[in-house]
Amino acid sequence: LSNMLTDLNLTDMECCYKVFRCEVIQSIRIQESRFGIEPELVAKVAQLRLRIYEMGVSYAGRTYEEGKKIGIRDGFRALYCILRYSAFKAPVPVQFALYMGIALVVAIVNITLFLILRVAGIADPAAILAAYSPAALLDYLLCVGLLFRHKARWTAAGEVLWFLVIVAGVGALDFSVTRWLLDASFSPLLSKSAACLAGLAPNFIGRRYVVFPEPPAGPWKSTTAQ
Numbered sequence: 001l002s003n004m005l006t007d008l009n010l011t012d013m014e015c016c017y018k019v020f021r022c023e024v025i026q027s028i029r030i031q032e033s034r035f036g037i038e039p040e041l042v043a044k045v046a047q048l049r050l051r052i053y054e055m056g057v058s059y060a061g062r063t064y065e066e067g068k069k070i071g072i073r074d075g076f077r078a079l080y081c082i083l084r085y086s087a088f089k090a091p092v093p094v095q096f097a098l099y100m101g102i103a104l105v106v107a108i109v110n111i112t113l114f115l116i117l118r119v120a121g122i123a124d125p126a127a128i129l130a131a132y133s134p135a136a137l138l139d140y141l142l143c144v145g146l147l148f149r150h151k152a153r154w155t156a157a158g159e160v161l162w163f164l165v166i167v168a169g170v171g172a173l174d175f176s177v178t179r180w181l182l183d184a185s186f187s188p189l190l191s192k193s194a195a196c197l198a199g200l201a202p203n204f205i206g207r208r209y210v211v212f213p214e215p216p217a218g219p220w221k222s223t224t225a226q
Contacts, residue, residue, distance in 0.1 A: 148212030
């Protein structure tokens with residue numbers, strides 16, 4: 001996953017032996033304090049487009065009794081860090097694949113809330129809007145936390161403003177498709193599911209190119225990080 005998002009071909013991204021030129025490591029702002037530093041450093045060096053070389057090292061693993069610290073939570077943190085520090089620079093097809101995972105979670109929330117509100121007797125127009133709004137908020141939080149970089153081009157206020165513009169447009173599509181299918185006697189589950197699917201591509205395009213735009217990665221440099 002790390003190699004796919006960084007365009008590298010490392011055999012052991014988590015190897016704890018890393019040597020840098022002084023000016024390279026001093027230019028990197030390190031944010032992680034545990035084993036997440038490994039994917040963070042690899043991602044940030046890759047974004048500098050530096051050439052990375054692997055060398056063999058000898059290693060004798062410790063037991064937990066001898067002081068080993070890594071645990072299962074560090075594995076989950078590493079996965080999060082790979083996405084957090086690499087995904088916003090990944091190729092567009094990879095970003096779309098990752099966004100499909102976010103969209104699936106958001107769609108489940110959207111559909112579930114809609115069905116609950118209908119069962120509670122809420123009219124369809126109100127139920128559609130009431131279910132879509134928290135789902136859109138969750139979409140924004142997941143995008144910022146896992147896929148795109150916060151304030152990539154805009155200030156925080158500008159980013160939220162553009163996001164709301166995209167949300168309003170896709171929300172109108174979600175509302176129209178859901179109502180049209182309900183009026184055509186399709187089930188509420190199918191109607192809302194189709195509306196979520198219809199909004200997938202517009203949502204991604206709006207987020208990738210308007211809300212969270214990123215310049216393309218440049219060519220690899222000759223400076224090395226070893």
